[in-house]
Amino acid sequence: MALIEFENATVEFAIYNATGRSLKKQLFQMATGGQIGSDERGRVVVRALENLTFSLRDGDRVGLLGHNGAGKSTLLRMLSGVYEPSSGSARIQGKVGSLIDISLGIDHEATGRENIYTRGALLGITRSSMKQHIDEIIEFSELGAFIDMPLRTYSTGMHLRLVFAVSTILRPEILLMDEWLSVGDEGFKHRAEARLAGMVEATKILVLASHSRELIMNTCNRVIWLEHGKIRMMGDTRAVTDAYFGVVPSELHAA
Amino acid sequence: MLKYSTVAAMSDIAAATRRMPLVGILGWQDVRQRYRRSALGPLWLTISMGVMIATIGIVFGSLFHSPMTEFLPSLASGIILWGFISTVINEGCVSFIASDAIIRQLPIPLFVHVLRMTWRNVIILGHNLLILPIVFVAVRKSVHPVMVVSIVGFALLVINLLWMALILGVACARFRDLSQMVGSILQVVFYLTPIMWLPQSLPASVSAYVLNFNPVYHLLEIVRAPLLGHLPSTMSWVVSGATAAIGWAVALLFYGHFRRRIAYWL
Numbered sequence: 001m002a003l004i005e006f007e008n009a010t011v012e013f014a015i016y017n018a019t020g021r022s023l024k025k026q027l028f029q030m031a032t033g034g035q036i037g038s039d040e041r042g043r044v045v046v047r048a049l050e051n052l053t054f055s056l057r058d059g060d061r062v063g064l065l066g067h068n069g070a071g072k073s074t075l076l077r078m079l080s081g082v083y084e085p086s087s088g089s090a091r092i093q094g095k096v097g098s099l100i101d102i103s104l105g106i107d108h109e110a111t112g113r114e115n116i117y118t119r120g121a122l123l124g125i126t127r128s129s130m131k132q133h134i135d136e137i138i139e140f141s142e143l144g145a146f147i148d149m150p151l152r153t154y155s156t157g158m159h160l161r162l163v164f165a166v167s168t169i170l171r172p173e174i175l176l177m178d179e180w181l182s183v184g185d186e187g188f189k190h191r192a193e194a195r196l197a198g199m200v201e202a203t204k205i206l207v208l209a210s211h212s213r214e215l216i217m218n219t220c221n222r223v224i225w226l227e228h229g230k231i232r233m234m235g236d237t238r239a240v241t242d243a244y245f246g247v248v249p250s251e252l253h254a255a
Numbered sequence: 256m257l258k259y260s261t262v263a264a265m266s267d268i269a270a271a272t273r274r275m276p277l278v279g280i281l282g283w284q285d286v287r288q289r290y291r292r293s294a295l296g297p298l299w300l301t302i303s304m305g306v307m308i309a310t311i312g313i314v315f316g317s318l319f320h321s322p323m324t325e326f327l328p329s330l331a332s333g334i335i336l337w338g339f340i341s342t343v344i345n346e347g348c349v350s351f352i353a354s355d356a357i358i359r360q361l362p363i364p365l366f367v368h369v370l371r372m373t374w375r376n377v378i379i380l381g382h383n384l385l386i387l388p389i390v391f392v393a394v395r396k397s398v399h400p401v402m403v404v405s406i407v408g409f410a411l412l413v414i415n416l417l418w419m420a421l422i423l424g425v426a427c428a429r430f431r432d433l434s435q436m437v438g439s440i441l442q443v444v445f446y447l448t449p450i451m452w453l454p455q456s457l458p459a460s461v462s463a464y465v466l467n468f469n470p471v472y473h474l475l476e477i478v479r480a481p482l483l484g485h486l487p488s489t490m491s492w493v494v495s496g497a498t499a500a501i502g503w504a505v506a507l508l509f510y511g512h513f514r515r516r517i518a519y520w521l
Contacts, residue, residue, distance in 0.1 A: 104357065121274075
């Protein structure tokens with residue numbers, strides 16, 4: 001069973017190279033993201049997330065809504081275990097997988113095959129279990145003989161197909177996504193959709209940050225709306241998306 | 256009783272040692288990335304190191320009137336090992352900073368990044384070691400069974416370097432000026448340590464201080480002395496063992512206390 005339990009989880013960054021009152025004031029004025037204040041020692045502190053309390057269980061498909069800088073990425077990073085809360089607690093039980101920045105660790109001078117193993121090692125997949133997947137990855141990414149060529153010879157599409165194929169062999173219990181991954185031309189897109197949908201289907205908890213109403217409506221059964229690092233609203237998909245995006249006139253008529 | 260944070264630090268290090276395949280891949284990738292598409296690859300390191308040793312050997316050997324058969328092997332092994340030691344300490348300062356993209360994206364045990372940096376430098380050291388047999392043949396120095404002891408010495412050296420790199424990596428992630436400072440201190444240590452000069456060329460009264468109170472000298476000796484065909488002094492072993500034990504105790508406390516903050520500092 002996968003489980004996520006946050007209790008008053010807060011993420012605070014001390015900004016060491018921003019000191020002085022005047023600068024702090026300036027920052028206040030241009031702040032669109034988290035809240036900027038200072039701690040008891042007078043350091044400038046950005047509070048990216050403040051007092052988040054929620055719990056997620058098997059079957060939860062959670063959408064994260066919020067403007068840029070509202071704390072969605074920070075929350076995803078906290079869920080992946082990269083950030084531990086600076087106060088409060090975040091309990092995460094279950095294997096976490098992420099489809100964020102799937103090109104991380106790619107070496108452009110190395111061949112496709114070498115990169116598959118490097119990516120795999122970063123994701124914690126052993127060489128031997130990667131060997132079982134490698135034919136499937138090569139076939140799925142439609143790279144053919146290019147698999148033994150350096151990545152710098154790849155087109156953008158080929159590059160994306162490769163990293164997509166590698167990252168989607170994982171079957172995590174908790175899956176984190178920042179927008180839906182969409183790769184390749186028409187033909188490939190459908191196969192990618194199916195593969196991604198299979199991965200999402202298999203995961204116990206999904207957390208998906210998005211700006212797309214349609215995507216959230218179609219994928220999620222719960223929504224968290226973040227604003228300035230705090231939970232503005234949390235609950236049923238319909239209610240929160242309506243509050244966030246506003247009610248669409250045509251739907252009003254339909255209702 | 257161990258503090259919770261110290262236990263967490265230990266489990267991070269234990270988890271990192273289980274990620275050795277990742278350490279291996281990333282370390283090799285670092286070396287290869289620097290020399291892709293060059294025909295000789297990392298052997299360029301060996302060549303430039305060899306040229307440097309030959310030049311310094313001729314100039315300083317005649318300057319200090321040192322006998323070449325003794326000076327050259329000592330200089331060659333000293334410079335090669337010093338290159339390893341100083342690079343691990345220098346790059347240790349940026350081991351977390353340089354891996355910020357990975358650290359902020361994937362929950363990989365942080366000590367992996369220290370191991371990766373160390374492994375990369377072990378590979379480079381391996382290439383540089385090729386110079387030693389050439390030097391030994393040139394001065395007709397014979398192979399001695401004692402040389403095997405240097406493997407033990409090297410293991411102890413690496414254990415020592417790992418705690419130094421760990422502490423510096425954490426501290427430099429927070430205080431970015433520190434790595435510049437470490438660089439200058441290493442310069443001073445280089446001249447204080449018998450690398451370009453032979454220990455016996457110092458007057459006895461001075462050498463007691465300059466050598467005995469210099470832990471880097473002892474760390475160097477436990478690897479270099481056996482390579483040159485004699486056993487390191489007991490004092491060198493004791494000092495190296497003691498710095499390893501004390502250093503790691505401090506490093507675990509320190510790492511335990513600040514490990515959670517590292518991702519925030521990057």
